[in-house]
Amino acid sequence: MNDLFALLGIQSWKPLLTALVLLTSGDSAAAALGTAALSAGALWCGALLGGTLLGRFRSVDLAVQALAVAALAGTLAAALIIPDARAYWQPVLEALIKSAGLPQVDGLPPGWLGTVASLMHGVIGASLFSTLILALMLGLWLDRATADPEGADGAWRRQFLELRLGLVLSLVAGIAALALLAGFVTVGGSALLVLGTGFAAQGLAIVHWTADHRAWPRIWPLALYGPLLLGAPPAGLLVLALAIAGLVDNGLSLRRRRSNVV
Numbered sequence: 001m002n003d004l005f006a007l008l009g010i011q012s013w014k015p016l017l018t019a020l021v022l023l024t025s026g027d028s029a030a031a032a033l034g035t036a037a038l039s040a041g042a043l044w045c046g047a048l049l050g051g052t053l054l055g056r057f058r059s060v061d062l063a064v065q066a067l068a069v070a071a072l073a074g075t076l077a078a079a080l081i082i083p084d085a086r087a088y089w090q091p092v093l094e095a096l097i098k099s100a101g102l103p104q105v106d107g108l109p110p111g112w113l114g115t116v117a118s119l120m121h122g123v124i125g126a127s128l129f130s131t132l133i134l135a136l137m138l139g140l141w142l143d144r145a146t147a148d149p150e151g152a153d154g155a156w157r158r159q160f161l162e163l164r165l166g167l168v169l170s171l172v173a174g175i176a177a178l179a180l181l182a183g184f185v186t187v188g189g190s191a192l193l194v195l196g197t198g199f200a201a202q203g204l205a206i207v208h209w210t211a212d213h214r215a216w217p218r219i220w221p222l223a224l225y226g227p228l229l230l231g232a233p234p235a236g237l238l239v240l241a242l243a244i245a246g247l248v249d250n251g252l253s254l255r256r257r258r259s260n261v262v
Helices: 002-008 010-024 028-057 060-081 085-099 112-118 120-142 155-161 167-181 185-214 221-229 232-252
Strands: none
Touching: 028 060, 028 120, 060 120, 060 155, 060 167, 060 185, 085 112, 085 120, 085 185, 112 120, 112 185, 120 155, 120 185, 155 185, 167 185, 167 232, 185 232, 221 232
16 A cells, blocks of 8 residues: 555645645635646546556556545645635535525525535545546546457456455545544545545446346346436435445455355
C-alpha cells in the first residue's frame, strides 16, 4: 500500500489543490473559474493516473484502487482546507436551487440541505471517481482488440469481471464509518461516499460475473439498469445494494465457481 501512495505522488498535489480551492472561495467569475479548473484538473490527473497504471501494470484492480485513494486524498485535503463544509456549501446550494427555478429552499425537508452541504466534499469526490471509473471501462472496451486480439471475451474484460478493491480499503471504510458515528460527518461521510462508489463498481462487476457464469439471457441488464431511470430513490437503493455486495465480496469472495459451492 505504501508503494501505491508513492505512485500517486499525493504530496506534490497539495500546492496545486490549495491554489485551486482558494480560487473557489472568491466571488462570481473567480469562483466559477476555480471550480471549473479544479474539476477539470482532477479529471485529467485522474485519467492520466488510471491510464498510466493500467498500461504499465496491466491491472484493473490497481488502477481502480489508485483512483479510490486519490479521490480519498482529494476529499480529505478539501476537508482540511475547508473544514466547515456546511457553512461553505449551503449558500452555494441555495443559490443553485433558486437560479435553477426549483422549489424554494424553505419547502425542503428540515436539515436536508445542511446535511447535503456537509457531505459536498464527498459528493464531488464520488462524482469525479465514478466518472473516472466509467472512463477506465470505456478505455478497456475501446482497447479490447489490442489487449486480446484472439479472444472475443478478452483478458481485460475478465479483469473487470473480477474487480476487487481489497481488504485495505474495506478497513478504511470501517474507519470512516466509525468517524461518522463519532460525529465527524464531513470527513467520515465524505470518505464513505467515495469508497461506496468504488464498492458499487465492484458490486456491478459481481453481477456481470454472475451473469456470464450462469449464462443469463441477454435481456438481463434491463433489470439491473432499469431502476436507474426511475428516479433517485430506486437508483440510490440499487447503488447501496451494489456497494454492500462489493464490500462483502472483499471478505467472503462471492464470485466462486459452482464446484466450489457446498
